[in-house]
Amino acid sequence: MVYFLFNGEDSLYTIAMNFKDQLHRKILKTVYALWPQVRESSFSFGVDYPPGHKFGDYTTNAAMKLAGIVHQSPMTIAESITVAMGKTIGVRESSVVAPGFINIFLDEKWLSTQVEEIVSKKTLFGRSDLGEKKRIVVEFVSANPTGPLTLGNGRAAFGGDALCNILQLAGYRPYREYYINDIGNQVNILAESVLRRYWQHQGINMEFPDYCYQGAYVEELAKNLYLPNYKLASAQKLEVVRDKIKGRILAKMISGIKKVLVKKVGVRYDKWFSEKSLYASGLVDKMLALLKEKKLLYKSEGAIWLKTTQYGDDKDRVLIKADGDPVYFLSDIALRYHRFFKRKFSKEIFILGADHHGYQGRMQAAMSILGQAGKLDILLIQLVRLLKHGQEVRMSKRSGTFVTLEELVDEVGVDAARYFFLMYDFNTHMDFNLDLAKKKSKDNPVYYVQYAHARICSIMRKLSQFTAANKGKKPHRNAAKVLEPAEIGLIKQLIKWPELVADIARSYQVHKLTSYATTVATEFHTFYTQCRVINGKEVNYDRVMLVRATRQVLQNVFAAMGVSAPEKM
RNA sequence: GUCCCCGUAGCUCAAUGGAUAGAGCGCUAGCCUUCUAAGCUAGACAUCUUGGUUCGAUUCCAAGCGGGGAUACCA
Numbered sequence: 281m282v283y284f285l286f287n288g289e290d291s292l293y294t295i296a297m298n299f300k301d302q303l304h305r306k307i308l309k310t311v312y313a314l315w316p317q318v319r320e321s322s323f324s325f326g327v328d329y330p331p332g333h334k335f336g337d338y339t340t341n342a343a344m345k346l347a348g349i350v351h352q353s354p355m356t357i358a359e360s361i362t363v364a365m366g367k368t369i370g371v372r373e374s375s376v377v378a379p380g381f382i383n384i385f386l387d388e389k390w391l392s393t394q395v396e397e398i399v400s401k402k403t404l405f406g407r408s409d410l411g412e413k414k415r416i417v418v419e420f421v422s423a424n425p426t427g428p429l430t431l432g433n434g435r436a437a438f439g440g441d442a443l444c445n446i447l448q449l450a451g452y453r454p455y456r457e458y459y460i461n462d463i464g465n466q467v468n469i470l471a472e473s474v475l476r477r478y479w480q481h482q483g484i485n486m487e488f489p490d491y492c493y494q495g496a497y498v499e500e501l502a503k504n505l506y507l508p509n510y511k512l513a514s515a516q517k518l519e520v521v522r523d524k525i526k527g528r529i530l531a532k533m534i535s536g537i538k539k540v541l542v543k544k545v546g547v548r549y550d551k552w553f554s555e556k557s558l559y560a561s562g563l564v565d566k567m568l569a570l571l572k573e574k575k576l577l578y579k580s581e582g583a584i585w586l587k588t589t590q591y592g593d594d595k596d597r598v599l600i601k602a603d604g605d606p607v608y609f610l611s612d613i614a615l616r617y618h619r620f621f622k623r624k625f626s627k628e629i630f631i632l633g634a635d636h637h638g639y640q641g642r643m644q645a646a647m648s649i650l651g652q653a654g655k656l657d658i659l660l661i662q663l664v665r666l667l668k669h670g671q672e673v674r675m676s677k678r679s680g681t682f683v684t685l686e687e688l689v690d691e692v693g694v695d696a697a698r699y700f701f702l703m704y705d706f707n708t709h710m711d712f713n714l715d716l717a718k719k720k721s722k723d724n725p726v727y728y729v730q731y732a733h734a735r736i737c738s739i740m741r742k743l744s745q746f747t748a749a750n751k752g753k754k755p756h757r758n759a760a761k762v763l764e765p766a767e768i769g770l771i772k773q774l775i776k777w778p779e780l781v782a783d784i785a786r787s788y789q790v791h792k793l794t795s796y797a798t799t800v801a802t803e804f805h806t807f808y809t810q811c812r813v814i815n816g817k818e819v820n821y822d823r824v825m826l827v828r829a830t831r832q833v834l835q836n837v838f839a840a841m842g843v844s845a846p847e848k849m
Numbered sequence: 850g851u852c853c854c855c856g857u858a859g860c861u862c863a864a865u866g867g868a869u870a871g872a873g874c875g876c877u878a879g880c881c882u883u884c885u886a887a888g889c890u891a892g893a894c895a896u897c898u899u900g901g902u903u904c905g906a907u908u909c910c911a912a913g914c915g916g917g918g919a920u921a922c923c924a
Contacts, residue, residue, distance in 0.1 A: 607922070607923085787865085805888055
């Protein structure tokens with residue numbers, strides 16, 4: 281293969297490498313029209329080598345001649361690209377940097393029209409119909425209601441929320457779901473922990489075993505427990521009383537979680553799905569019957585197993601334990617049945633802590649059993665390690681050593697917390713130093729980006745004063761449009777937003793949002809320093825337009841990240 | 850043992866197989882009589898090791914070293 285690279289820092293895009301956005305496609309189309317011999321492969325377009333030859337033997341010119349594409353010099357090639365593409369999109373010029381690179385420069389007039397388009401499209405700028413209105417269920421956080429949300433849950437909460445925002449922009453219909461494990465042994469243990477604490481407070485000599493939850497929130501629940509008729513403690517009574525208070529305690533935990541997510545950090549869910557409801561509606565039993573019908577169940581050592589190995593899992597999995605209790609995996613299968621057969625979602629994105637990575641195999645096996653293979657994307661999100669005084673602190677709900685999401689947000693604010701977590705690739709192992717986060721929250725890049733927005737608002741305020749003072753006078757317009765490098769740099773970033781949205785909708789790489797926001801802010805700050813919008817009595821209205829476009833893009837990015845756009849700082 | 854993730858600047862992180870590897874913080878030197886200096890400009894500092902694939906590797910493959918996680922009839 282011969283690879284011709286059409287790209288360049290100044291020329292906006294690497295076109296040979298990736299044809300994912302509209303501009304790329306237009307350029308590629310032009311190239312195809314020029315040279316029908318060129319064909320597309322997955323990463324580049326090119327032609328086959330003559331046998332026995334290597335690319336290194338040739339310059340672009342020689343290679344193209346060999347391929348029979350053109351019989352001209354590289355400069356002439358660049359020229360023909362310019363002419364052809366100048367008609368469809370605004371290409372000003374192109375140049376050849378041999379061997380193998382052709383740079384393409386966009387016309388400033390075309391760039392200016394893009395600015396106007398951004399302003400007129402407003403929040404719709406960046407929106408596309410890539411997703412064809414497909415309904416995607418996104419499950420994220422879904423932390424057990426046996427303790428408050430931790431730092432680590434924050435990572436999933438913010439990432440999942442931002443991903444849904446992006447999917448929405450890309451034309452999908454995301455459905456945010458929090459699956460509540462409100463049944464099973466964990467809930468019993470929580471209730472028991474509270475009860476034991478309660479009795480301890482009543483002066484009853486009661487031990488507190490290791491399997492119980494140690495956290496301060498258990499104390500809090502115990503303090504607020506109203507339990508007049510069950511003062512006596514005994515092994516038999518414990519279970520009876522526990523079951524009496526279970527529902528109340530669970531409700532309290534869940535409402536606490538909801539409060540933090542919705543009120544505190546602004547992550548709203550479309551559905552808080554109760555695991556218990558899967559049993560109540562009979563769906564779990566139906567699921568079991570279905571699996572039995574498919575002859576995928578067998579009994580061994582008193583337990584009921586599912587033959588997941590037939591569908592690529594490492595080993596078969598227990599669905600019902602020897603003691604007769606079902607395992608979460610069972611309701612998880614029922615949940616997928618519900619999502620794909622009853623709700624008819626076309627896809628699910630399941631954001632899962634990396635400590636659950638072993639769960640993937642059986643989940644995908646379950647999807648295959650349901651005949652829905654390929655519809656479940658599991659996104660593993662690496663754990664957050666908490667450092668205190670340079671030492672790692674193992675976060676554990678059971679032992680009560682953790683930092684809650686609420687604490688963090690109280691310390692640094694929602695914007696800083698969101699931005700901080702969104703900066704990291706899901707695959708990155710984050711070390712989180714709370715002391716440092718408190719101390720350094722002022723250094724958070726979110727303020728750098730927000731500051732750009734505040735500066736824009738300041739200009740706009742000034743501008744409205746200016747126009748009020750000059751009522752009736754004709755606004756001065758610059759006839760000659762010669763863009764400063766800072767202006768071009770800014771525009772080039774702004775028009776990348778739709779491409780970025782599409783990219784993230786495909787790759788789920790939400791952390792690119794923060795990189796992009798920072799880049800736009802940098803370009804704006806440079807522009808701000810170098811180019812004046814209001815200069816004495818002169819207003820440059822083209823720059824006003826550019827500033828408005830920048831504000832719009834920043835607001836759109838902020839909205840996707842769930843970060844506020846302050847008008848003053 | 851097996852499986853998953855990570856290893857890039859002093860620190861925290863970026864970089865669809867492409868040109869001179871980028872930001873922020875920290876460090877050095879400059880810039881406010883003009884739209885917010887939470888800013889701008891310049892400078893110093895980096896791809897864990899060894900092989901392989903490729904015209905080209907931070908990126909893909911293999912082995913090694915180092916760190917984290919998982920290996921339940923817990924979730």
